[in-house]
Amino acid sequence: MIEVVLADDQVLLRAGLRALLDAEPDLDVVGEASSGAEAVRVVRELRPDVVLMDVRMPGGDGLEATRTIVEDRTLTRTRVVMLTTFDLDEYVFEALRAGASGFLVKDTQPIELLRGIRAVAAGDALLSPGVTRRLIGEFASRSKAIGAREHGRLGQLTPREREVVALVGEGLSNDEIAERLFLSPATAKTHVSRSMVKLHVRDRAQLVVLAYESGLVRPGWRSD
Template sequence: MPPEHPDDDHGPRRVRVLLADDQRLVRAGFASILDDEPDIEVVGEASDGAEAVALARALRPDIVLMDIRMPGTDGLTATERIVGDERLADVRVVILTTFDVDDHVYGALRAGASGFLVKDTEPEELLRGIRVCARGDALIAPTVTRRLIAEFAGRVRRPDPGPRLAALTEREREVMALVAAGLTNDEIARRLVLSPATAKTHVSRIMTKLAVRDRAQLVILAYETGMITPGWLTRPGGAA
């Protein structure tokens, strides 16, 4: 649930959303859907990436719905600037794209975006996605995660575990591999015979050790370091 508003004793505050798209009609359409929800508020609109970064810094929204292709400063560059700004550590970027598998989307996820939505998504999915990200979760359906990350991370010629994974315990490596398979904390708990709280703690500790923002980046790192490889999920012993 969104955090309580410090100036409001009557319940949780609304999720604050910044829209970034170069097409005014697209922004208007999203704003119309979002403003009808009692728990969501559109706090600003940007027509390019530079404006999105400036408004993110000024307004500190919970979520930025970011079009990937915009004139001038594009969505990928804007995402990198927002994610790289320590003052915006609580801001989550959700990429808007026309196609659900796209090199630019993969780049945005590597840059720290918390997920993506296709522009023609159903209103219910848009609302669900915003609420998911507002809770701090990554917005990528497991099936899409597998296809997207396997397709692009699988192009890495020589996976390099480097020193980062050395910090993980054997149990944490097991948990990370299951996160990369798209399993939820509850599913990981059942698979490893843990409590959901313990599974959640493992995931949080892994993200802290590896300095990643969310599960989306964990998935990418798992592929790029060779922890798992395309096809792993369908082989005997895989998580699927």
């Protein structure tokens, strides 16, 4: 059972999400919050698998709440998915850097929302390749100082791991990486996992952010 907390100041939206999620046999809404501060309290109490977090809320916004949750060592299994009205909300990029595992636009189709929650709970990043490139391409230029530091971290990777991280940055799945590099899916998964451990990143979403901030993948660029 995947336990979910809903954090949004719109009561009707939370009610709609609860009805949708509770109708699924493997999803269970265990708590709700209407502010960032309340979200942190509820998550610390219930320790859910996934938090659907609105970017903008009173009483401490979703970005601040996400950072607090991600930095809490007692909540390492909890994943945060940001909810936003627009897919190029500048706060979404900051939320990804803060540790969110992905984001959903509020008018996402129900089937995609359900699939996304399950993917994040399983440890995958909720970032479509196209939106990822537009989002990070829009804001990566603001992180030049960070980029220099992140580029240095890549020195811990083998040449093959750097290739794999670059492809993760493009939004490719393990199966797609395996096909591109003529590897088995299991080997591709191993390279991704080892890279995450070496780079001390929480999940694939953070690997994507690091790939862009380090310059390993450039906005609007795609390898052949």
